[in-house]
Amino acid sequence: MSAAFSFALTATDGAARSGVISTPRGEIRTPAFMPVGTAATVKAMMPESVRATGADILLGNTYHLMLRPTAERIARLGGLHRFMNWERPILTDSGGFQVMSLAELRKLTEEGVTFRSHIDGSRHRLTPERSMEIQKLLGSDIVMCFDECPALPADDKRVAESMRLSMRWAARSKEAFGDRPGHALFGIQQGGVTQELRAESAEALRAIGFDGYAIGGLAVGEGQEAMFGVLDYAPGMLPEDKPRYLMGVGKPDDIVGAVARGVDMMDCVLPSRSGRTGQAFTRRGTVNIKNARHANDPRPLDEDCTCPACRNYSRAYLHHVFRAQEIISSMLLTWHNLHYFQEIMGGMRAAIAEGRFAAWQAAFHAGRAEGDI
Numbered sequence: 240m241s242a243a244f245s246f247a248l249t250a251t252d253g254a255a256r257s258g259v260i261s262t263p264r265g266e267i268r269t270p271a272f273m274p275v276g277t278a279a280t281v282k283a284m285m286p287e288s289v290r291a292t293g294a295d296i297l298l299g300n301t302y303h304l305m306l307r308p309t310a311e312r313i314a315r316l317g318g319l320h321r322f323m324n325w326e327r328p329i330l331t332d333s334g335g336f337q338v339m340s341l342a343e344l345r346k347l348t349e350e351g352v353t354f355r356s357h358i359d360g361s362r363h364r365l366t367p368e369r370s371m372e373i374q375k376l377l378g379s380d381i382v383m384c385f386d387e388c389p390a391l392p393a394d395d396k397r398v399a400e401s402m403r404l405s406m407r408w409a410a411r412s413k414e415a416f417g418d419r420p421g422h423a424l425f426g427i428q429q430g431g432v433t434q435e436l437r438a439e440s441a442e443a444l445r446a447i448g449f450d451g452y453a454i455g456g457l458a459v460g461e462g463q464e465a466m467f468g469v470l471d472y473a474p475g476m477l478p479e480d481k482p483r484y485l486m487g488v489g490k491p492d493d494i495v496g497a498v499a500r501g502v503d504m505m506d507c508v509l510p511s512r513s514g515r516t517g518q519a520f521t522r523r524g525t526v527n528i529k530n531a532r533h534a535n536d537p538r539p540l541d542e543d544c545t546c547p548a549c550r551n552y553s554r555a556y557l558h559h560v561f562r563a564q565e566i567i568s569s570m571l572l573t574w575h576n577l578h579y580f581q582e583i584m585g586g587m588r589a590a591i592a593e594g595r596f597a598a599w600q601a602a603f604h605a606g607r608a609e610g611d612i
């Protein structure tokens with residue numbers, strides 16, 4: 240177990256990279272997909288099941304946990320790892336993004352954001368300093384700077400002002416984070432879809448100095464073409480020897496396209512959230528298990544999948560338990576989707592290490608239907 244936090248690049252294939260992030264709580268194989276555990280749980284999954292899908296790290300959230308049960312209570316109980324029975328690495332987002340998308344009566348100033356809880360209407364304040372304090376109380380291994388992610392549509396002036404505020408908040412985050420061996424602080428690049436602003440943000444973050452660099456401000460409705468357009472240049476603006484984390488992405492083909500452009504880490508609620516709605520991701524495309532055409536189908540979701548849902552249950556059974564709104568329906572589809580997302584990551588890590596990523600990417604796209612299958 241290393242006492243420090245470090246990143247080792249082990250192979251590159253075009254812009255794609257594979258490597259290992261070493262932390263005191265274990266290693267993270269990159270490219271990595273990080274399941275989201277918003278309220279100290281990956282919904283419908285036991286932590287040992289999350290691990291069984293192949294996840295090396297999961298996400299927690301400052302915004303949700305500060306409201307309930309509060310970071311102070313989690314700290315008193317031994318920290319988030321102990322609290323949720325996940326002893327491997329945890330990355331926590333800084334809360335700003337969730338405030339802007341979930342809270343009510345938000346007020347944004349240079350100082351930070353004041354808002355009312357979406358749970359009970361109580362008043363709260365998040366600043367770079369408070370966000371660092373909360374993430375320290377939670378005990379997360381990878382801490383995110385407190386930033387602002389502008390909602391689209393936003394004109395260049397608004398995007399520039401927002402990015403510059405986030406850069407001032409990044410400096411305050413770094414100052415408040417202090418010196419914490421074994422823990423990492425990641426900066427978050429902003430700048431919308433404007434290359435000059437992205438470059439200015441990257442230079443500002445590099446001057447402050449971080450253990451890793453996230454690409455923020457994307458997957459907010461710009462669409463895959465515009466997102467890939469930014470990813471054609473943004474990862475290369477960030478230090479080559481540090482992990483690059485694309486926030487909030489995404490569908491399987493988004494993930495593959497992002498890795499092809501140099502991204503090392505990603506997170507998304509999609510596999511877990513859509514699992515709960517009956518949408519399954521498979522090699523051949525998406526299956527909406529609630530559709531009547533699956534009612535009598537004795538085959539598994541995906542013949543090539545080795546997850547418990549595909550090994551032991553038919554589409555007909557999954558269709559039934561979804562229609563009956565049985566709890567096991569969320570458990571099985573979430574497990575399958577997280578397993579499949581980790582299969583994609585494992586396939587890409589091996590392909591990059593063996594210099595055959597282009598062939599892997601072609602095969603990935605060849606078998607997939609556009610719509611539901």
Ligand SMILES: CNc1nc2c(CCNCC3CCCC3)c3nc(N)[nH]c(=O)c3cc2[nH]1
Binds near residue numbers: 276
């Ligand atoms: C879905 N699209 C998207 N998500 C973004 C997120 C959230 C990433 N996911 C966090 C988990 C979700 C709940 C628990 C933690 C972003 N976060 C920050 N801080 N900044 C962004 O620009 C930022 C941008 C994002 N775009």
